[in-house]
Amino acid sequence: MSTSSSTPDNENIAFIGGGNMASAIIGGLRKQGLAAAHIQVVEPFEEQRNKLIRQFGVQVHEKPGAALAGAGLVVWAVKPQTFKDAALQTRFHTKTALHLSVAAGVRSSSIARWLGTERVVRAMPNTPALVGKGMTALFARDAVTDADKQAAEKVVKPTGDYLWLTEETHLDAVTALSGSGPAYVFYFIEAMIEAGTDMGLSSEQARKLAVGTFVGSSALVQASDETPQALRAQVTSKGGTTYAALTSLEQDHVKMQFMRAIHRARQRAAELGDEFGAG
Numbered sequence: 716m717s718t719s720s721s722t723p724d725n726e727n728i729a730f731i732g733g734g735n736m737a738s739a740i741i742g743g744l745r746k747q748g749l750a751a752a753h754i755q756v757v758e759p760f761e762e763q764r765n766k767l768i769r770q771f772g773v774q775v776h777e778k779p780g781a782a783l784a785g786a787g788l789v790v791w792a793v794k795p796q797t798f799k800d801a802a803l804q805t806r807f808h809t810k811t812a813l814h815l816s817v818a819a820g821v822r823s824s825s826i827a828r829w830l831g832t833e834r835v836v837r838a839m840p841n842t843p844a845l846v847g848k849g850m851t852a853l854f855a856r857d858a859v860t861d862a863d864k865q866a867a868e869k870v871v872k873p874t875g876d877y878l879w880l881t882e883e884t885h886l887d888a889v890t891a892l893s894g895s896g897p898a899y900v901f902y903f904i905e906a907m908i909e910a911g912t913d914m915g916l917s918s919e920q921a922r923k924l925a926v927g928t929f930v931g932s933s934a935l936v937q938a939s940d941e942t943p944q945a946l947r948a949q950v951t952s953k954g955g956t957t958y959a960a961l962t963s964l965e966q967d968h969v970k971m972q973f974m975r976a977i978h979r980a981r982q983r984a985a986e987l988g989d990e991f992g993a994g
Contacts, residue, residue, distance in 0.1 A: 726753050728870065729786035729809070731801055733758030733767050736817055737792035739844040741771050743873025757805070783808035788866055791816040791826070792937060795991040801882070802829035813863045815870060819890055820987025822884060824857050833858035836867045840874060840890045842897050849875030850896075852889040854882075887988070891980035899973075904929060 728744070729739045733756040740752060751772035757779050758764045764775040776782060783789070783805065789812045793801050798821050806829065815836045816826055823835045833856050840851040851871045855864055864879070871877050880886060904925045911921025936943055950955045964970070 727786045728754050728790060728867045729783050729812075730754070730756040730758075730790045730792055731779070731805060732756075732790060732792035732794075733763050735842070735845060736840060737790065738767070738770070739840075739874055740790060740792070740870060741767070741818075742772065743844075743847060744870065745771055747869075747873050755786065757783070757801075779805040779808055781808060783812075786812050788813045788815060788870065790870060791818055793818055795820050795987055798826070798991060799829055806830045813859070813866055815867050819894060820984050820991060822988045822992045823854065825988075825992035827856060834863060835859070836863070837878075837883065837886060838867070838871060839886050839894045840871065841893050841895075844874035847873065847875055849914065851875065851877040852880055852886060852893070852895045853877060854886055882927045887981045887984040890984040891977050892983070894984075895977075895980045899977075900929060 726749070728749075730741065733737075737756065741756070744754065744891075745751065752774070754763070755774040755776065755800070756767055757776045757804075758767065759777060764777070767773055767775050772813070774782070786809065788803070789809050791798065791801075791814060795818050798816075798818050810832065811829070813834045813836070814830055814832065815827065815838060817838050817840055818838065821837075824839045826835045827833050835856045836859055837854045838851050839853075840849050843849045844851070849871075851874065853864075853867060853871070855867070859867075868877065880889070904922075907925035907928070908918065908921040911924060911953070912918050916924070936946060939946060947961075951961060971988075
């Protein structure tokens with residue numbers, strides 16, 4: 716069935732916004748076997764439209780139109796500040812679709828009001844979705860059925876792991892923890908690389924050691940029944956090198972400062988909901 720069909724079908728997926736996150740999801744869907752003819756994208760920037768055609772062979776549009784009527788599921792991958800305007804331009808073409816938003820901060824109540832439907836799912840993915848290693852949290856409004864949830868899962872599953880939340884307010888915590896989380900990891904990797912080069916390693920050597928350590932440590936936590944605290948203790952012999960480093964971190968209150976930063980990110984996520992959800 717073509718995405719231009721007037722009969723909505725969850726196999727027909729429309730993306731509003733065709734940036735990195737949309738591309739990650741589209742790439743995952745294509746790898747899972749969804750035909751390009753079942754995917755269409757509304758993307759205002761010509762360069763990005765051409766990139767999507769070259770990379771995935773999907774249908775692209777500069778602005779919303781009647782072709783969207785055949786989409787049973789619409790993925791919103793727009794910036795929070797442009798969501799309302801995009802929704803008001805699109806709503807008349809997607810009245811019977813399920814809507815899945817990956818826009819940070821914009822609350823489902825605002826999305827439902829702008830689109831004129833209660834079939835709204837909010838998702839908070841993160842950038843490792845670009846390599847199929849993402850973590851996505853989802854929240855569904857009451858009108859979303861079990862079948863709708865399964866359709867949403869099929870969209871996010873190719874990008875990595877996912878979990879459902881029962882409270883939408885928890886998405887602010889998810890945004891702070893895993894949504895922004897990759898930047899924290901990159902920050903620590905950056906610091907490790909700089910420390911390595913300060914101590915005489917080449918930047919290539921330091922990078923390989925730092926990245927490999929994060930990848931391996933994450934895999935160990937995932938595979939082990941031990942808590943992170945227990946795994947840390949196994950590496951920390953009193954009077955040893957790790958003990959010296961961790962003692963320095965504790966003296967500088969790094970954990971407390973880091974936790975404070977994550978709480979600040981959660982606060983900002985809530986502020987974004989207030990800022991972009993009006994009207």
